[in-house]
Amino acid sequence: MGKSDVVLELLKSLGVNVDPIFSDDVARIQVHENKVVGLHLVPGLHVHADEIKDGIEAEISIERGKRIDKPIHICFGILPEEGLQKVKLHIYAQEESKAMILAHCTFPNARQVKHIMDADIEIGPNAHYAYFERHVHGPHGGVSVIPNAKVHVQEGAEFSTEFELIKGSAGNIEFQYEVNAEAQSKTEMTARISGTDNDDIRLHETVHLLGEYSKGVIVSHIALKHHARAEVENTLVAHAPFSRGHVDCKEIVVGNAQAKAIPIVLVKNPTAHVTHEAAIGSVDAKQLVTLMAHGLNEEEATDLIIEGLLSKKQNWQSVIKEVE
Amino acid sequence: MDNTILTVDDLHLTMQGKKILRGVKMDIWAGHIHAIIGPNGAGKSTLVSAIMGLPGYKPEQGKICFLNKNITNLPVFERAQRGLTLAWQEPARYEGLSVEKFILAGAKDKCRKQAEEVLEIVGLESNKYLNRAIDKTLSGGERKRIELASIIAMEPKLILLDEPDSGIDIDALQKIFSLLQSLKQKNITIVVITHSLSVLNQADHAFLMCCGKVLDKGNVDRIASYFKNKCIPCNHDRLVVLSSEAVT
Numbered sequence: 001m002g003k004s005d006v007v008l009e010l011l012k013s014l015g016v017n018v019d020p021i022f023s024d025d026v027a028r029i030q031v032h033e034n035k036v037v038g039l040h041l042v043p044g045l046h047v048h049a050d051e052i053k054d055g056i057e058a059e060i061s062i063e064r065g066k067r068i069d070k071p072i073h074i075c076f077g078i079l080p081e082e083g084l085q086k087v088k089l090h091i092y093a094q095e096e097s098k099a100m101i102l103a104h105c106t107f108p109n110a111r112q113v114k115h116i117m118d119a120d121i122e123i124g125p126n127a128h129y130a131y132f133e134r135h136v137h138g139p140h141g142g143v144s145v146i147p148n149a150k151v152h153v154q155e156g157a158e159f160s161t162e163f164e165l166i167k168g169s170a171g172n173i174e175f176q177y178e179v180n181a182e183a184q185s186k187t188e189m190t191a192r193i194s195g196t197d198n199d200d201i202r203l204h205e206t207v208h209l210l211g212e213y214s215k216g217v218i219v220s221h222i223a224l225k226h227h228a229r230a231e232v233e234n235t236l237v238a239h240a241p242f243s244r245g246h247v248d249c250k251e252i253v254v255g256n257a258q259a260k261a262i263p264i265v266l267v268k269n270p271t272a273h274v275t276h277e278a279a280i281g282s283v284d285a286k287q288l289v290t291l292m293a294h295g296l297n298e299e300e301a302t303d304l305i306i307e308g309l310l311s312k313k314q315n316w317q318s319v320i321k322e323v324e
Numbered sequence: 325m326d327n328t329i330l331t332v333d334d335l336h337l338t339m340q341g342k343k344i345l346r347g348v349k350m351d352i353w354a355g356h357i358h359a360i361i362g363p364n365g366a367g368k369s370t371l372v373s374a375i376m377g378l379p380g381y382k383p384e385q386g387k388i389c390f391l392n393k394n395i396t397n398l399p400v401f402e403r404a405q406r407g408l409t410l411a412w413q414e415p416a417r418y419e420g421l422s423v424e425k426f427i428l429a430g431a432k433d434k435c436r437k438q439a440e441e442v443l444e445i446v447g448l449e450s451n452k453y454l455n456r457a458i459d460k461t462l463s464g465g466e467r468k469r470i471e472l473a474s475i476i477a478m479e480p481k482l483i484l485l486d487e488p489d490s491g492i493d494i495d496a497l498q499k500i501f502s503l504l505q506s507l508k509q510k511n512i513t514i515v516v517i518t519h520s521l522s523v524l525n526q527a528d529h530a531f532l533m534c535c536g537k538v539l540d541k542g543n544v545d546r547i548a549s550y551f552k553n554k555c556i557p558c559n560h561d562r563l564v565v566l567s568s569e570a571v572t
Contacts, residue, residue, distance in 0.1 A: 294430025
C-alpha cells in the first residue's frame, strides 16, 4: 500500500471528510506506525520528524507572532491488529503565536496495539495553543493508550486540550498530564471518555498555578458500562496570589462498572481560590424519568444522558464540524 | 359526558408508611383544561406522578384508564407512547445535552425545523437556544419553557402540568396561558396542578383535593371561591375543606 493509500485508509477509518484536510491552506502530519506518510506545512509552521524504533520523534514549532488560522491536522494510526507506536513530540508555540491542532488517533482493527505518547509542550508568552485529540478504536478493546505530557504555559498564554474517546472500546488508558502555569495564563484540560466491557481508564492530571492571576480548569466526564473501571485523580495547586481554579469530575456508572474520583485541590496562598465538584453514580433518576415521560425506554434515555455528558465543548464544534 | 380520556378510579397510594392518596376518583374529559387545586400536602403532585407511572408511585389499590385502556401497570415510557406525558414543576438539568436533542428525543417529527417551531411557540428564540445545553446556564423559567416545547413536539393527547407558573415571570406566564388555550384548540387535554388563581382561571373545570381525596369538582369559579373562602386551618396545622360541603 502506498503512502497516500495509507493516509486515505487512516482517514476513512475515522469517517472524516478528507477534502478540507487536503486543501492547501491546511497543515497536516500523518503518521502510520513509525512512518510519516503525509506532511504538508503552511507558513509559520515548522515540523522536523525522525523515524525512531517503533515510532517517530517530531519537533513542531509555530513561529513567533504567527497565527495559523486553519487547524493543523495530525493523524496517528495503526491499521493492523497488532503494533506499537511511540510518539515523542516537542511542541513550541512561540511568543504571541496562535495555533489549533486537531489530532485523530485511529486503531480500527486493534487487538494488541500500544500507542505511547511523550510530549513536552512549551507555550510562549501570550501565545494561544489549543489541542483537540479524538481517538477512534475498534470494537475489540485491544488498545493501550499511554499519553504523557509536560506543559509549560508562559505568562499571558492560553493552553487548552481536549481528549475524546467515545467510539469503540477504550481498552487501557493511562493518561498523565502536568502543567505549570505562569502569571495571567489560562489552562483548560478536558477529557471525555466512554468505557465499556473490561476497559481500564486512569487519568492523572495536575495543574500548578504558579503565576499571579493564572487560571486553570480540569474537566473529566466519563461514562462506564459493563465491567469497565475508571480512576480519575485531578490535582489543582494554587501557589500564586489571585490564582483561580476549578476541578470538575463527573462519572456515570451503569451495570457492574466501577468509578473512583480523587479531586485534589491545594491552596498555598490566601488570595487564591480553587473549587471542585465530583459526582459519580448511576444516571440521575429525574433526568431518566423525564425522558421516559417523553416516550424513551430506559436504555434509550440512559444513552441520551450519557451522550450529553460526553458531548464536546461548544468552542470545538465548528472546527470539528468542518472535517466530519 | 362520554368523551372521557382518563379515568382515575378509587386510587390509594402509600409512601413510606404514610397514606397519601385515599380513594381518588376523577374523570378527565378530552379537549378540556382541568385544574387540580388544594393545600400543600393534599396529594396533587403524588396523583399526577401516579397517573404518569413514575417509579415509587405505584398505587396499592385502584385503577387508571387512559383512552379506555387500563394503564395502571404500564411503565412510564409506554404511557408516554400512548400519548400521556408530564411537565415537571422543576425540570431536570442535563450536562451537555443540547436543547435540540432534548426536544427531538420524544418528538413525532424529528427534524430541526420542528425543534425551531416549538421553541418559538413557547417564546424562545430558536437561534439562541437550540445549541445550548440544558444545564445550570439556563434559568428555571427557561428550562420550564424548553420542557413545554419538547412536550408540544411530542404531540401528546393529554398533558399533566405540575405548577406551570412557578419560576415564570409575568410575560412568560401570559405566553403559557396562550399556549394552554392553543393546545386546547388542537383538542389536547390538559390537567394542571396549581395554587394560582390566574392559572386556575385558564381551566374549564376544577378539582379540589385535600387529604388525598377529591373533595369537590366542577365549575372553576365555584371551586376557586370555595377554596379561597371556606378552607380553614385545621387542627393539624394545614388547610382542610369543611367536610359538610365536600363531594367525593
